[in-house]
Amino acid sequence: MFIDSARLTVIGGRGGNGCVSFRREKYVPRGGPNGGDGGRGGDVILRVEEGYNTLLHIHHRRVIRAERGRHGQGSNKTGASGKDFVLPVPPGTVVRNAATGEVLGDLTEPGQELIVARGGRGGRGNARFATPTNRAPRKAEEGGAGEELELELELKLLADVGLIGLPNAGKSTLISRISAARPKVASYPFTTLEPHLGVVQLGDAMDTLVVADIPGLIEGAHEGVGLGHQFLRHVERCRVLAHLVDLSAEEELAERIDGIRAELEAYDAALARRPWLLVGTKLDAVTAGERTGRLEELAAAATAHEVRAVAISSVTGEGIEDLIGELARMVSAQPVEV
Known part of the structure; x- marks a missing residue:
């Protein structure tokens, strides 16, 4: 517990x-x-x-x-x-x-x-x-x-990277893929009800990344809706944020991103200024005909927020190495305390 x-x-x-x-x-x-x-x-x-x-x-x-x-x-x-x-x-x-x-x-x-x-x-x-x-x-x-x-x-959890996003965005599946952490994973929202920490090994070196799987945030989280206060306080000490969005979902991608960004801003303006990476998940669930359009939509959203974007599949492993490399680069560029 x-x-x-x-x-x-x-x-x-x-x-x-x-x-x-x-x-x-x-x-x-x-x-x-x-x-x-x-x-x-x-x-x-x-x-x-x-x-x-x-x-x-x-x-x-x-x-x-x-x-x-x-x-x-x-x-x-x-x-x-x-x-x-x-x-x-x-x-x-x-x-x-x-x-x-x-x-x-x-x-x-x-x-x-x-x-x-x-x-x-x-x-x-x-x-x-x-x-x-x-x-x-x-x-x-x-x-x-x-x-x-x-x-x-x-x-307040101390971690290098905090995984944030809407419920069922693939955060728990990702942390179980890149570390030894084994949070509960299921295909319904709010599967994760408490934060989990995972340690990611970087290549053959002794360097590691500590990644925190933060339970899904919903509209009104900054006011405590959906246990928002309990979850958001664990984001405060993460040096870098990885914002996960489901590429297979039908809802407008830009609106989903803006909703979470607004919750961070409302809870603590400093969080909205924290370095972050946009991560498109569940690439394996996107059909071949939709793949190009979804990737272009992800790139456009990243450009609008002036951040980098990575598309991944935690099931097949596609893009995982690129994601870990980018997160390691971002963490190394940040001071130990934020």
Whole structure:
């Protein structure tokens, strides 16, 4: 199950209490105070781990609390600090304060950490309160409470290429052809209801492309229609977009392209300016008599939008090598962060 959002409360560990104690030693009947301080509470930390790609392991957790510090002891022994609670998250996790909406962190790199709730301070023992006029203080402090915060976590997939288009445009079939990803493929719209990532090997080199199969977009997606918001946010971090259009469909090709471009523009103007490639799919389903006309229509649409176009068939493999080469060229020309 692909879970890309979660809401939870994080609480830092409470500090340990200070100790009231006095030195007890043979031949020292009135030993001074020697109560130690309490240990500090543990922090709640989010850490990016490569082995995670969804927020499923967090989705059902409501409260996360770090360990409290141990109490101080006699002989000026300070209590042990509480253990930090380290919560793993996938790369691309955005952390927000649920109450204010403030972005607390954008976690993208493996090993990156964010402290979201600090532990409380340990209380001082009575040895800390000794003065020239009060040599036997009988008071100590309680440990301080840890920070408490309600968080919203949102996952935005990190990929080199995002496959976008109307439902049933051939996105899942393509990613299953060029990578080891195996999303559900069927001949009806909305077969794909969650994003999928695939890794494409580039020739014999170690270079790869990470491709995201984004579920189909429909009119009104920028307003949340058809789970549009949930799908569009995964496009934000793709360095290059591949806009797939079905060449075998009867609807006007230019209108289908313009509809998706309008949804991207309405959701985020920056997305509409993202480098993109127009990809005509299902070339194998186009009859010989219609082939030339459909390819000319695809070329005309690409010229109108000032982009390049590639026609492919994920079934026969026609045009696949050209597509991968063009995408690799476009990705290499883009900065790592967009």
